[in-house]
Amino acid sequence: MLWKLIKIRLKSRFSSFGTSKKKKSSKGKIVGMAILAIYCLVVFFGLFGALFDSLALFLNSVGLDWGYFAIGFVLAFVVGFVMVVFLCYQELYQAKDNELLMSLPLKPKDILLSRIFSVLLFCYVMEALVLLPCLVMYLLKYSLPVLGIINFIILFITLGLLIIALSSLVAYIFALIIPKLGRLKNVVTIVLFIAVFGLYMWGVFALQSNLINLLYAGVDLISAIKDVAPTIYYLGLAVTKGDMLGLLLNLLVFVLPFIIMVYVLSHNYVNLANAKPKIKKRIYRETKIKGNGAMSALVKREIKHYTSNAMVTLNALAGIIFEVIVLILIIINLDKITMVLEIEELRPYLLAAALVVIIYVSSFNIMSSSMISIEGETLYILKSLPLKTKTILWSKFLAHFVVCTPLGVVVAIILSFVLKFGILEVIALIFVPMIFTAFIDLLGLLMNLLKPKFDWINEVYCVKQGLAAGITIFAALGIMFLIAAIYIWLFSGLDINLYVILVSIVFFVLDILLALILNSWGVKRFESF
């Protein structure tokens, strides 16, 4: 029965990459997925590869190779935990089909394990993003015994179990607390996420910017790990020397918490998964009713939808959270920015750099890429109302634009003030990101029209894991790199600000083209659902 549940869960997970009606995947779809996967791999490999390259050189030179793998596994644990913990909460306690499954003659343990398996797969992907570059960068320079590589693989697999065990524990605490928060639960979840993510970002930045200093100061610290946390030391030995004692000790540490977690949770799962938020009943009191136009009503409805569930907000509007972080970073690093201003050679590049920051951060706002799918079972409402399809689609565009633009403008104004920009630069810093926001907005909407999925189990998956969302976010990031690469390879002699203007014109034209496609193909496509 467990295997059947896992199969259903996997089917549901993978069918999120499309309409799920066609049985055969087209060649184009497979090629597209492969390109996307390679792209992700290259981006993350680049990110962690550079880090592990410096680490391997340094730690090998001081004879602390075991410390290299210890750091790799600790980092994989942190990345895995941060990425998995909120997903764990959603998957275990917020799934739409919990009630259905619990009404069937199924053991709670089987339901729990099938859900855990689904999260575990995601966890392995997160682990691989760290540990794959870790292993490859080391093997490019040095060698490992065969037993060491086998141990590495075993530890990779079992580390996922430890991550899931601890994530489930935290998710368990969330499930106990959050229903008691009533109407405050969304705010608390978002604040909690920003705190955990902020801490993680701070850690990664601190590690990357002060790596060598940290390592020199930390040689003693790494050596001291032997005494303080011997399992981590033995983990390093299990990989570098193929040490079996190290492997067994870590297997115990990784697997035992998982077994305990499954035992404890399976005994409380029914109660926890069925806990309803304790919302204090409000008696309706008549208020002054103010009528809105249809467009305004539709836009408000979209915004309400995307702000009513904290996890939906966090996934669809991550760019806004990053913009808050950018603002904090600007304020914290005001002295460093002032120093940069004094370097005359950098001055011509400041506007382009500021634009890259704002556009890069806002490209994580992918609200529009799930706006069709998120209608789900309620799509009939829009289709039965006297609304033009164009009005429906443009209300979705507007909702994304209205939500994602204001904070970008605030960041632009503050950056302009800090960087002492002139009026033309301020205008460029405000309006160029808007052109790009409109591009992502339209691209996301069209992608979702192309690849909608209405039969989702949890709306967070609909926002986070749809093919449209994946394509949109990676297209946005890819285009950013492409713009930079084209400048470096082809136009490096050209005035950077002129290049910015040219790129803006190109994107403005692309916006118009996408808008035309939305009005023609988009309308027909929506009407065919």
Added chain:
Amino acid sequence: MLEIKNLSKTYGDKKAVDDLSLTIKDGELYAFIGHNGAGKTTTLKAIAGILPFESGEIIINGHSIKDDPLAAKKEMAYIPDNPDLYGFLKGIEYINFIADVYKVEADVRKERIEKYAKLLEIYDDLADPINSYSHGMKQKIALISALVHDPKVILMDEPFVGLDPKASHILKELMRKMCEKGATIFYSTHVLEVAEKLCDRVAIIKEGKLLKEGKMEEVVGDDSLEEVFLELEGEKDALEIN
């Protein structure tokens, strides 16, 4: 008035609705009955403009749903069998959203919301999120939002499912009164006793095809609607339980 002319709709190879023609006049309360999968919901969704159809025509108060969907939709309201509403909105917010789309004046909608919400005993709950509602409460909100713009044609798919006995009784009264005021109600149901007592006319369909249609007393004759239905479906003998 609602006119369905030679409506056909297929799903792949399966003909869900096959050359269906019906006319429902102003002020008529019309029951639409048939087995599960007979094509009732498909027909209702096609009339509501939710499902496109291959051939035929649907005219709502003189407006074709194919050629002038906006004008046609302005005349009607659709209440689905499963009231999947916007769970993230409060009851009052959902009704106001629908009223905004239909451009109902603020003072008129206020009066209607108060009237129907109090009648259906959900007025006090309007400030709660729809997510926290029971099936019956959602059904009531769907009903109020359908009535808030005073539609001339009302389509209902199994409207009594999930309603408590009192709300069911009120709904029956409401349906009757609306028809007396000239509205057209076309609804699908499995509750044949209610349909028999409540409706002016009835249509019975099987596998998308119309089996019988007409005034209730003419269709039923000396039998009950249930007996007529089972006989037409050819299952009267098959259902005898030993």
